[in-house]
Amino acid sequence: MSCARMENKILGYVDGRLKEGERLEMEKHLETCAACRLRVNEFRAVTGLLDELPLIEPSTAFDARVHALVAAEPVKQSWWAAFLPSPRVAFAASMLLLMTVLVGKYSTPTQPQIAQDDIPVLENYDVLSNFDVLTELPPPVQADEAPDANVQMN
Amino acid sequence: MLDVKAGDEQSFALLLHRYRTPLVNFLYRMVRNREQAEDLAQEVFLRVYRAREDYVPSAKFTTWLFRIATNLALNSVRDNRYQRMEISLDAPVTVDAEDGEEKALDVAEKHPNIEQHLVEETRKKMIRHAIEKLPEKQRAAVLLHKYQELDYGEIAKILQCSESALKSLLFRAYETLRVELAPLVAQHGK
Numbered sequence: 001m002s003c004a005r006m007e008n009k010i011l012g013y014v015d016g017r018l019k020e021g022e023r024l025e026m027e028k029h030l031e032t033c034a035a036c037r038l039r040v041n042e043f044r045a046v047t048g049l050l051d052e053l054p055l056i057e058p059s060t061a062f063d064a065r066v067h068a069l070v071a072a073e074p075v076k077q078s079w080w081a082a083f084l085p086s087p088r089v090a091f092a093a094s095m096l097l098l099m100t101v102l103v104g105k106y107s108t109p110t111q112p113q114i115a116q117d118d119i120p121v122l123e124n125y126d127v128l129s130n131f132d133v134l135t136e137l138p139p140p141v142q143a144d145e146a147p148d149a150n151v152q153m154n
Numbered sequence: 155m156l157d158v159k160a161g162d163e164q165s166f167a168l169l170l171h172r173y174r175t176p177l178v179n180f181l182y183r184m185v186r187n188r189e190q191a192e193d194l195a196q197e198v199f200l201r202v203y204r205a206r207e208d209y210v211p212s213a214k215f216t217t218w219l220f221r222i223a224t225n226l227a228l229n230s231v232r233d234n235r236y237q238r239m240e241i242s243l244d245a246p247v248t249v250d251a252e253d254g255e256e257k258a259l260d261v262a263e264k265h266p267n268i269e270q271h272l273v274e275e276t277r278k279k280m281i282r283h284a285i286e287k288l289p290e291k292q293r294a295a296v297l298l299h300k301y302q303e304l305d306y307g308e309i310a311k312i313l314q315c316s317e318s319a320l321k322s323l324l325f326r327a328y329e330t331l332r333v334e335l336a337p338l339v340a341q342h343g344k
Binding site for chain 1: 170179195199301305318321338
């Protein structure tokens, strides 16, 4: 294995993540390559130095702030819930319906109003019987008289 | 996470308890501002909660969690929204208190061995600065590799690259750290 091929495996070797075959190949290379041995040691030193940084703890209010954020989240509704009216609208609509039913049930029925001017006309049959247009109509033609009429014309 | 998906609020609390410290530490090392790290961590948990009903266990939960965290951290760093806290050389010496909070401290009064303490602090400062100087993606890769101990496949998924690309990324990052920390590396080898 050449040094160039080692580059991407050197970190895996340092933190013990190489497969068995790769690890053996690496160790064989390190036996003969002082530069790569030095690199491995220096990478080990770097990872050791990174361990020196202390951990910090979240502030005591951290959990409470997360829970407050979560509690402030709107409740997620299903897609069909978008078609449902809000409680206020639903209440108002039901009250309106109830009022309509009650008014319909308890109000007294009223007779249809007829215009007072129309009544004399309807009751005055003489107007119709003396209507000139109706009296001037020719008498109806009888069915058996029709051929005689044709003969006279001839 | 599947219990959280089923609406179990107590499971969400357990999730929060288990992952808050690694998440806050990862974000703190990415953005170098404690308050901002906590804000981002809270945003991560909120997004997890919001996405609980759509969660599909196709990958490990930690991979999903740190992918959200990494994206938020990278956006935060790139947008330059949050200024890193610069410590002036003239400012009082700071140390990590028991809870890790950096606080100004009168070293002479509270530390018996001032010289040794200053040496330790200088080492930590050098290590922090070496990590901070890495490009964001390399920094995220190192933090996930070193402190979260995720395997290469998981880190590659989080950073949305191939496993071989990740190995190259990590190699370059550790090479940079090796050069930046050369004086400490030499001491470490003795």
